[in-house]
Amino acid sequence: MECEYFDKVKDYGSCLAESRYWLILLAPDQRNLGTCVVALKRDETSLSGLNDPEWLDFSKIVEDLESALRTAFPVTMFNWGCLLNSGYKKDPPDAHLHWHLIPRYKKPVKFADYVFKDLCFGKSTMHDRSDFPSITDKVRREISDTIRMHLKYLNRKKV
Amino acid sequence: MECEYFDKVKDYGSCLAESRYWLILLAPDQRNLGTCVVALKRDETSLSGLNDPEWLDFSKIVEDLESALRTAFPVTMFNWGCLLNSGYKKDPPDAHLHWHLIPRYKKPVKFADYVFKDLCFGKSTMHDRSDFPSITDKVRREISDTIRMHLKYLNRKKV
Numbered sequence: 001m002e003c004e005y006f007d008k009v010k011d012y013g014s015c016l017a018e019s020r021y022w023l024i025l026l027a028p029d030q031r032n033l034g035t036c037v038v039a040l041k042r043d044e045t046s047l048s049g050l051n052d053p054e055w056l057d058f059s060k061i062v063e064d065l066e067s068a069l070r071t072a073f074p075v076t077m078f079n080w081g082c083l084l085n086s087g088y089k090k091d092p093p094d095a096h097l098h099w100h101l102i103p104r105y106k107k108p109v110k111f112a113d114y115v116f117k118d119l120c121f122g123k124s125t126m127h128d129r130s131d132f133p134s135i136t137d138k139v140r141r142e143i144s145d146t147i148r149m150h151l152k153y154l155n156r157k158k159v
Numbered sequence: 160m161e162c163e164y165f166d167k168v169k170d171y172g173s174c175l176a177e178s179r180y181w182l183i184l185l186a187p188d189q190r191n192l193g194t195c196v197v198a199l200k201r202d203e204t205s206l207s208g209l210n211d212p213e214w215l216d217f218s219k220i221v222e223d224l225e226s227a228l229r230t231a232f233p234v235t236m237f238n239w240g241c242l243l244n245s246g247y248k249k250d251p252p253d254a255h256l257h258w259h260l261i262p263r264y265k266k267p268v269k270f271a272d273y274v275f276k277d278l279c280f281g282k283s284t285m286h287d288r289s290d291f292p293s294i295t296d297k298v299r300r301e302i303s304d305t306i307r308m309h310l311k312y313l314n315r316k317k318v
Contacts, residue, residue: 047239048225052215059214066207077247077254080206081240088236088263088281095236104244122247 005041012037012098016144017154021054022061024154026144030135032102033109033116034069034147039098046097047082058099060153065101068150073111075103076121111146112139164200171196171257175303176313180213181220183313185303189294191261192268192275193228193306198257205256206241217258219312224260227309232270234262235280270305271298 003015003023013025016036027035038061040054050058062080069075079102087095105118114135135143148155162174162182172184175195186194197220199213209217221239228234238261246254264277273294294302307314 046225046237048222050218050221052218055214055218056211059209059211062209063207066205077243077252078205079240079242079244081238081242083238083240084236085238085263085281088265093236104247106247122244 005039008043009037009039009096009098012039014140014144016147017151019057019061019154021057024061024065026140026147027100030140030143031116032104032118033073033111034075034103034143036065036101036147037098038065038101039096044097045084045087045093045095049097064151064153065147067152068147068154069103071150072146073103073109074105074107076106077104078102079104112142114139164198167202168196168198168255168257171198173299173303175306176310178216178220178313180216183220183224185299185306186259189299189302190275191263191277192232192270193234193262193302195224195260195306196257197224197260198255203256204243204246204252204254208256223310223312224306226311227306227313228262230309231305232262232268233264233266235265236263237261238263271301273298 003018005023006015009023009025013027015023016026017024021041023039023041025037025039027037029035038058044050066078081100082097083100084095084097087093104121105116106121108115108117162177164182165174168182168184172186174182175185176183180200182198182200184196184198186196188194197217203209225237240259241256242259243254243256246252263280264275265280267274267276
């Protein structure tokens, strides 16, 4: 799938969908099944820089993604975060505005022969993401296809 | 300061300001100087439930708070998160929609004879909040007054 602006944010994951202002990526770390990144499709370093159409587009994505993930998987609740820490590891900083969406699961989830466990459920903020087991490309595609099937707002081309 | 809806969210901190739809609180944990909570002034458990006026009001608060905090303190950047984990520790869950705003500092900050250190700067997501040193009520008031002095959007009564 070809997505506008993808080259600038390809480290955040594989392309899942796009709206007019945002790109939705399936995160490399799938310990929490369905973990996504929502990245702005223009250069911007802070939330203060978003304009009203970008906020309202984002709000529709929140609704659509939460609904699709709840339909696809037995999600208990969601964490949303705009952290930007990794961009400030560099000097000078090189931040690009993006959101993390982490579905949280009270119980382990079986999907495509993997068991996904949310070891920090209810206990902590978003977990340490430095070390995570990989899944095959085939399973990654299955996760993307399953989420995509349930999207509504984001399935309308360039909403 | 009296704030609408405060009784329901008083565990999140002390009242700093309010807009039409949101209440801004100074968080109990001030390890990161100026840490705030932005709580919705009605019962709601997930981001999907916000309507357009509430999103746009929130976007103005993001701009106003980030600007006020940058003017008041030498903030390097900000973490924003809507996690809601603590509400799911309970069974049945008892979540109330709120955002964490954590200013992040590259260097230690001296304020009112305290030195505030951001030990996780650039390294991690929002830190473990279970154990933090307390500051006096007087210093808490000084932090609140300093932030309040620089608010614009939120200083207009019931914007």
